[in-house]
Amino acid sequence: xxxxxxxxxSGRVLVAVLLGGCVAQPSVSLEMEDSAVxxxxxQSRTYEGVAVTTVMHAVVSTLQDLGFVIRMGDAxxxxxxxxxxxxxxxxxxxxxxxxxxxxxxxxxxxVEVRVNARLGMQPVEDPEPYxxxxxxxxxxxxxxxGAVPAKAGG
Amino acid sequence: MxxxxxxxxxxxxxxxxxxxxxxxxxxxEQVAERRAVQTRSFxxxxxxxxxxxxxxxLRDLGFIVEEIDDxxxxxxxxxxxxxxxPGNQLLQFGLLLLTGQLMAMPxxxxxxxxxxxxxxxxxxxxxxxxxxxxxxxxxxxxxxxxRVEQAEFYQRLFDSMSTALFVExxx
Numbered sequence: 001x002x003x004x005x006x007x008x009x010s011g012r013v014l015v016a017v018l019l020g021g022c023v024a025q026p027s028v029s030l031e032m033e034d035s036a037v038x039x040x041x042x043q044s045r046t047y048e049g050v051a052v053t054t055v056m057h058a059v060v061s062t063l064q065d066l067g068f069v070i071r072m073g074d075a076x077x078x079x080x081x082x083x084x085x086x087x088x089x090x091x092x093x094x095x096x097x098x099x100x101x102x103x104x105x106x107x108x109x110x111v112e113v114r115v116n117a118r119l120g121m122q123p124v125e126d127p128e129p130y131x132x133x134x135x136x137x138x139x140x141x142x143x144x145x146g147a148v149p150a151k152a153g154g
Numbered sequence: 155m156x157x158x159x160x161x162x163x164x165x166x167x168x169x170x171x172x173x174x175x176x177x178x179x180x181x182x183e184q185v186a187e188r189r190a191v192q193t194r195s196f197x198x199x200x201x202x203x204x205x206x207x208x209x210x211x212l213r214d215l216g217f218i219v220e221e222i223d224d225x226x227x228x229x230x231x232x233x234x235x236x237x238x239x240p241g242n243q244l245l246q247f248g249l250l251l252l253t254g255q256l257m258a259m260p261x262x263x264x265x266x267x268x269x270x271x272x273x274x275x276x277x278x279x280x281x282x283x284x285x286x287x288x289x290x291x292x293x294x295x296x297x298x299x300x301r302v303e304q305a306e307f308y309q310r311l312f313d314s315m316s317t318a319l320f321v322e323x324x325x
Contacts, residue, residue: 053273056226060270064192064282065185067301070268075225083266085284085300086177094296097177117177124177132180 035125042127044114045134046106050141052078055111056103058140065136068099078103086119095120113137189280191305194312196277199319204277205229207322208269211314217267227271237263238290258289260298267311279315281308 047055053075060070060080068082080101088094101115115133117124124130196204201224208229209219217231242259249257264286272278283302287295 053225057270057273060226060228061280064268064270064280065181065189066179067282067284068268069266069282069284070221070228070230070270071266072221072230073223073226073228075223080226082268083284085286087296087300094294117179119177126177129177129179132178136179136181 039125040114042130043116044112045137047111047113047138047141048109050111052103052105052111054144055113055137055141056080058137058144059101059103059113059115062133062136062140063099063101066133068097097124188303191303192282192308193278193280194315196279196315196319197275199277201227201271201273201277203319203322204271204279204315207315207318208271208279210318210322211311212267212269214314214318215311217265227273229269229271231267232264234262234264237261237287258291258293260287260295261290262288264288265302279312281311283307 056075056078060073063070063080063082066084068084070080070082072081073079080099080103082099082101084097084099086095086097097117097119099115099117101113103111103113106112113134115130117129196207205222205224205227209222209231212219212229212231215233216235217233219229219231221228221230238259238261246257246259249255265283266285267281267283270280272280284300285302286299289295
């Protein structure tokens with residue numbers, strides 16, 4: 001009886017292992033959807049007639065004004081990463097709002113800023129927060145340096 | 155059938171209401187006030203000196219400096235500490251006797267600070283800080299976590315920076 005049970009148990013383990021091997025593992029997805037181009041366009045803004053370092057400082061101080069803590073910044077690479085703890089409003093889930101901004105000179109007269117945000121594990125794809133963010137950056141650049149955004153999008 | 159359909163619609167409406175909170179990245183009205191509290195000028199000081207003083211002040215207060223970029227004028231640091239009070243366990247036991255439920259108590263605090271030192275001759279230092287608190291059950295205390303707004307906290311950091319600069323001058 002004991003032997004029978006042991007054999008049955010071994011059988012179960014074997015079946016479990018075999019079936020376990022059949023469970024589909026989630027694949028690493030790096031697909032780019034058609035909407036990605038559109039998302040990228042409202043994540044980007046080009047500024048004219050202003051130095052790249054000036055835009056970089058405007059981006060960083062805007063993030064600070066919005067309550068972000070700057071986690072990483074590299075002026076040479078034009079890269080900034082920041083985070084803000086987002087308390088769930090209206091019953092929404094709370095989470096870490098992570099923002100990465102890149103600032104680069106695309107011509108002697110033009111500087112492009114691209115910002116992308118993620119709330120928890122979800123990328124922020126709503127255009128509104130990006131519009132709000134660039135409005136603050138543009139305001140800071142205009143007030144301090146008289147610069148105006150050349151255009152939205154890259 | 156009708157009642158269960160109504161239940162399904164009710165639950166769907168409730169869940170729908172939960173997911174629709176918009177993300178806000180616009181400035182609020184208190185920004186100027188907050189900026190005044192979180193900024194201090196170290197006019198006439200060399201920028202590198204101020205960056206070194208900032209990192210020294212943070213380390214004096216128990217922070218670990220995670221990131222420095224002298225070109226950008228950025229210093230980022232983090233600290234973590236145990237915030238459980240000695241009487242918490244007694245209180246927890248008392249509440250367990252009274253209510254029959256084990257109540258979680260604050261145990262761990264994490265503070266993230268970033269300092270931006272301006273290029274301008276005013277040498278403004280702009281600090282932002284965020285804290286997170288976890289209970290002894292490992293869960294984040296959402297109500298107590300978020301932006302640090304107490305003026306005393308920033309005052310203490312700036313005072314510590316002034317001391318660090320004074321010490322550097324004396325060396």
